[in-house]
Amino acid sequence: MSTEKVRGIVIREIPVGESDKIITLLTKEKGKITLSARGARKPKSKYLASCELFAYSDFVIYTARKYPSVSSAVLINSFYGLRKRLDCFYCGAYLSEICNRLIFEGTDCSECMLLLLTALNRMSKGLSESFITSLVFELKFLLINGMLPDLGVCESCGKSLEGSAHIGSDGLLCSDCAKDEKEISSGAVKALRYIYNSDIASVFSFKADKKVVEGISAVRDSVMQRQTDREFKTYSMFKDICLEKNE
Ligand SMILES: [Zn+2]
CATH class of the missing domain: 1.20.1440.120 (Recombination protein O, C-terminal domain)
Known part of the structure; x- marks a missing residue:
């Protein structure tokens, strides 16, 4: 299992199952990428805010299955005014x-x-x-x-x-x-x-x-x-x- 850091903005979010999401990001490091964000819709999820549409964040991602997944995220800007x-x-x-x-x-x-x-x-x-x-x-x-x-x-x-x-x-x-x-x-x-x-x-x-x-x-x-x-x-x-x- 490998981990990588990317800085990116969420341009699409698709709910999956009860509490997961698939998100698509534009990133400087890897271009457009699609990630699985497990548990991102749980109210207490640590990366709830970073996986919403327009959220601009620093992500650590790991690749183990079909989609790379969010391991952690730190929000930079949610563009809340929108x-x-x-x-x-x-x-x-x-x-x-x-x-x-x-x-x-x-x-x-x-x-x-x-x-x-x-x-x-x-x-x-x-x-x-x-x-x-x-x-x-x-x-x-x-x-x-x-x-x-x-x-x-x-x-x-x-x-x-x-x-x-x-x-x-x-x-x-x-x-x-x-x-x-x-x-x-x-x-x-x-x-x-x-x-x-x-x-x-x-x-x-x-x-x-x-x-x-x-x-x-x-x-x-x-x-x-x-x-x-x-x-x-x-x-x-x-x-x-x-x-x-x-x-
Ligand atoms: Zn002319």
Whole structure:
């Protein structure tokens, strides 16, 4: 039996039997891993808090059976603030589902992990709104994974985009190349460029008016649809809550 130390965040939890759990973590050391957490649902379990969704902890794991198991855990951050606001909680659940579905076991996920931690931390502290956080996260996540086209140039003629732009089939189009594709404002084009070029520490810290958010949102819809032919279970719940909030 071997033991190892990893630092990771819980992106999925599945109850098993009466008191156990299977948890999936993003870790810096081993990428995405799945662990068995025996007794983690018992109220007196020493690692109850460390095995909950969004919990960021130092784990000691041992491998003896099918899944490696949690041997001990020390909680670093539970991002408790997310549990006080329904929209932020469901946004966090949606971002976690993106990570779980689109990151493969055994691949380096340290940048995506940092992106998730930054998004959860900002929402938990009330520094970022959930809807804009989801947009920025999705686009940056696709960029990190090589799935986002260059949004600074026209996809057809390659000209650098100045002013407004149109949503093309694989990115953005300048007004010379566009026919009747949906137009987005120059503010939205600038915001997209900011998301594209900023580092993870500062990518979430910008404010956008309604028109800009609409533009980014339309680009996100088009890119996400093309790149991920998957339906995310948590996305419809999150979207419904955002719509209710804005009514
Ligand atoms: Zn063009």
